[in-house]
Amino acid sequence: MAESYRRSHWGHAVFVLPYLTIFALLLAFPLFWSVWLSLHKVDLFGPGRFVGLGNYARVLADPVFLQAFRNTVVFVALSVPTLVALGLFLALALNRTTRAASFLRGLFFSSSVLSVAIVTLIWRFVFIPGEGLMPLIFEQLGLQPINFLSTAGWSLFSVGVATVWWCIGLPMMLFLAALQQIPGDLYEAAALDNASPWRVLTRITLPSIARTVMLVTVIQIVMQFQLFGQAHLMTNGGPSGTSRPLVMYIYEVGFVRWDVGKGAAASELLFLIILCAAMVQYVVSTRKPEVAE
Amino acid sequence: MSRDTTYRPEASRASRPLLWIATLLAIVTMAPVAWLVGLSIKDNRELMLGTESVFRVPYTLINYINILYSSQAFGWFFNSMVVAIGQTLGVLVLSSLAGYAFARLEFPFRRTIFVIVLFGLAVPEQAVIIARHQMFNWFGLHNTHIGLILPGLSSAFGVFLMTQFFKAIPRDIDEAALLDNASQLRIFWKIMLPLTLPAQATLGIFTFLHAWNDYWWPLISATRKEMFTITIGIASSQQNFAQSEGLGFLSAQAVFASLPVLIVYMIFQRHIVTAVSGGAVK
Structure with missing residues (x-):
């Protein structure tokens, strides 16, 4: 029963x-x-005829797409290692019970709850020429101010700074959780051996959290590949497309120029890329942890 | 494992310099926020002459008072509230019902359906947004609250989370209830649901924050100014800030818009931290 x-x-x-x-x-x-x-030629007036992979060919032959793809790869290649390294550093520094450490953990995570519109507003007010915080500091130091948001190279860099500032909380928290899982007796044994802090870090701590480092890296790759709002609001992809990411390309093709078929093709290409990364994430997260519980 | 015993003060003595560097980083991190708050309490006319006046008195709350008179920001705020609360309630109801069934009931094709739903976790918004936009167009759902709420309800994350939680509840609890001939719905409502309150809180907080901060969907769906969410409103006013309301007013608006999420964060900080760090690394 x-x-x-x-x-x-x-x-x-x-x-x-x-x-x-x-x-x-x-x-x-x-x-x-x-x-x-x-797979179809579509415009504002509705679905048209079947064009097979024509839209995909148009996307892949589009120099704007290729530029956006390169920008995104560069962005991911620079922001992800920064996020991982900085997150790991903060986790190591703040892995303690003191009230100060707890306060700092809360502070570093707090920016992640803000919306992208607020984050970009804050950083635009830092970078805008003439009125921003950076130009003021540069002026005080007697340096020639750089126009961060509209100089090729610097614009993607500025987007990256805002992104790291915004996203640092999650990697830090994931690393902290992993550090907590390391069995204490490993450290006790090391203390008995009078091992130097550096040795403890490289021989015990880092090997114990290697899997988490991998996991955080893949999660961040998936997330940063979807960069959109920061670039859209801070630089609008400029100057001359040097900070336009893939998602913004999809947005412009699909919702500004209303070339719906081409936009859909670009979005499926992005999906494919993200799917590959997600698959890696799945494999990494289901692999046996190296620390025995 | 208790948190306190796993912190190792003896290992952290060597890392004291690290704490100092982290403190320094925190100051650098907070400087832009301080700058924004500083701008928000300065008169716009004074800022026009030069923003270095942020470091001098006088300060004023005039920008915040101006928000009270700008009905627009309040309308956006209201839209965001409706969307975020609506989406949160919807996700909680749908995910709890589905999670309960996936975890504790048997029905044909249960496994297959669950795997298909899990596959939904891997589908990013970008892969479906163009088709969604067309569909919402067919049904005239753009520029409506319901149109802003609906897409967020399809996320498979909540179902996945609730299934995990329902699975963790011991079997004998509902078996005892079944012996008393309680109906399935009664068991769910009276016995199971109260046990998942912590999970409901976690899922609720994250859904609320996500909905409040969502950018792309409201950007393309809410095109009429009075239907903007506060996130889109802030975004639209910063795109031409040079000629518009002035740095001080925009800063005050941004502080105003961030208050709900910061309050949610401060109240539930411990909860959020546990959820973030506990959920992903186990």
């Missing part, structure tokens, strides 16, 4: 029905519809 609820029963599916309806309508169907759109 008590086993009855374990028996398969159509009635039980009622519980999942509300979510499944939303899932089917707002996720599954749009996914297929996007793929369908990406």
